[in-house]
Amino acid sequence: MTKPKRGTWNIEKNDQPPSQSVDDALNIPAMMQNLRQGNDARNLVMQDALDRQEMFQPETPLRSLDDLVVSDVTLAQIRAMLAKVVNHQFLYEQWGLNTIDPHGGRTAINLYGPPGTGKSFCAEAIAHALAMPIIRVNYAEIESKFVGDTPKNIKAAFAKAKAVNALLFFDEADSILGKRLTNVTQSADHGVNVSRSVMLLELDNFQGVTIFATNLASNYDTAFVRRILGHIEMPLPDHDCRKRLWQYHIPDKMETEPMEMRHLEQLANATDGLSGGDILNCVVTAATTAVQRTGRERVVKMSDFLMAIEQVKKAKQDIGGATPHVTRSVMGIDDLPPDVRQTYNKTQ
Numbered sequence: 448m449t450k451p452k453r454g455t456w457n458i459e460k461n462d463q464p465p466s467q468s469v470d471d472a473l474n475i476p477a478m479m480q481n482l483r484q485g486n487d488a489r490n491l492v493m494q495d496a497l498d499r500q501e502m503f504q505p506e507t508p509l510r511s512l513d514d515l516v517v518s519d520v521t522l523a524q525i526r527a528m529l530a531k532v533v534n535h536q537f538l539y540e541q542w543g544l545n546t547i548d549p550h551g552g553r554t555a556i557n558l559y560g561p562p563g564t565g566k567s568f569c570a571e572a573i574a575h576a577l578a579m580p581i582i583r584v585n586y587a588e589i590e591s592k593f594v595g596d597t598p599k600n601i602k603a604a605f606a607k608a609k610a611v612n613a614l615l616f617f618d619e620a621d622s623i624l625g626k627r628l629t630n631v632t633q634s635a636d637h638g639v640n641v642s643r644s645v646m647l648l649e650l651d652n653f654q655g656v657t658i659f660a661t662n663l664a665s666n667y668d669t670a671f672v673r674r675i676l677g678h679i680e681m682p683l684p685d686h687d688c689r690k691r692l693w694q695y696h697i698p699d700k701m702e703t704e705p706m707e708m709r710h711l712e713q714l715a716n717a718t719d720g721l722s723g724g725d726i727l728n729c730v731v732t733a734a735t736t737a738v739q740r741t742g743r744e745r746v747v748k749m750s751d752f753l754m755a756i757e758q759v760k761k762a763k764q765d766i767g768g769a770t771p772h773v774t775r776s777v778m779g780i781d782d783l784p785p786d787v788r789q790t791y792n793k794t795q
């Protein structure tokens with residue numbers, strides 16, 4: 448007896464055609480339809496991922512390390528990080544670091560310090576030194592009101608950075624890298640924990656350069672701390688740095704009273720406790736005052752700078768600006784919900 452072919456029937460046994468063909472029995476059209484729908488769904492997912500990547504646009508860094516005013520110690524730390532990236536091939540292949548540090552492909556740097564001390568500036572300058580475009584990611588941009596979207600946005604940021612070989616800069620990173628929450632009571636809390644676990648996984652799989660910046664380093668989850676190669680403090684500037692910051696922030700084109708070294712000393716003394724960002728504000732305020740005068744008086748005078756310093760100091764005092772200090776309790780792995788714990792364990 449010949450074996451019935453697919454789509455035929457056995458006439459020896461049954462001279463009546465079956466009520467349903469094998470194709471019908473297998474429901475081929477429905478399978479095709481499912482396949483099409485599957486493809487459509489996959490296409491939608493891919494399209495969604497590409498749309499999300501549009502949120503993250505690479506920029507060409509303009510400011511360089513020559514412009515960044517930091518102490519010699521901080522500069523040496525930054526240069527050490529750059530040396531690791533630039534000499535990666537040599538270090539990991541020729542000198543065999545890959546055997547002891549298989550995840551060493553990535554370089555994650557954390558810049559921490561009070562507001563306005565040049566963390567964003569420094570990230571840009573590092574990208575400039577590496578001749579890489581920079582993608583700035585702000586937590587507000589990647590956090591979505593809808594639970595489940597933040598992890599997709601995190602993935603999209605990494606995917607975009609990989610696609611265009613850009614340095615990935617996470618500003619206000621404490622919101623992303625903070626300690627995972629212990630008492631997960633609401634789905635939003637659960638979402639935060641998932642986002643942080645996704646961040647860990649993405650970081651592990653990324654071979655590029657990531658920079659985090661925060662005012663609240665003490666709030667970092669230890670799992671992140673371990674993955675970060677270098678923690679570089681960006682403190683408030685000392686006297687010497689403040690002098691250089693004043694020099695840097697007064698443009699050559701700006702008409703000022705003749706400025707000598709003693710004037711810079713005076714300005715540096717008067718701005719003790721202020722950041723580079725504050726000094727920038729002082730210069731803008733002083734220039735804005737001076738521009739309202741006419742004739743020969745239309746130059747920025749020392750008195751304008753000193754008055755501006757007082758205004759900036761007062762505003763900081765009244766409105767705040769001191770480094771916020773937040774402490775949260777460290778959570779145990781056992782406190783995580785089971786699915787998050789699973790993701791977390793994979794990252795260990």
Ligand SMILES: Nc1ncnc2c1ncn2[C@@H]1O[C@H](COP(=O)(O)OP(=O)(O)OP(=O)(O)O)[C@@H](O)[C@H]1O
Binds near residue numbers: 561660661
């Ligand atoms: N170390 C610095 N060297 C040169 N300029 C600086 C420095 N620090 C601050 N500035 C000036 O202040 C501006 C603001 O600095 P920046 O945004 O980099 O600070 P930040 O540490 O990222 O602040 P925040 O914590 O508020 O994000 C800079 O654009 C620059 O003009």
Ligand SMILES: [Mg+2]
Binds near residue numbers: 566567568660
């Ligand atoms: Mg910043």
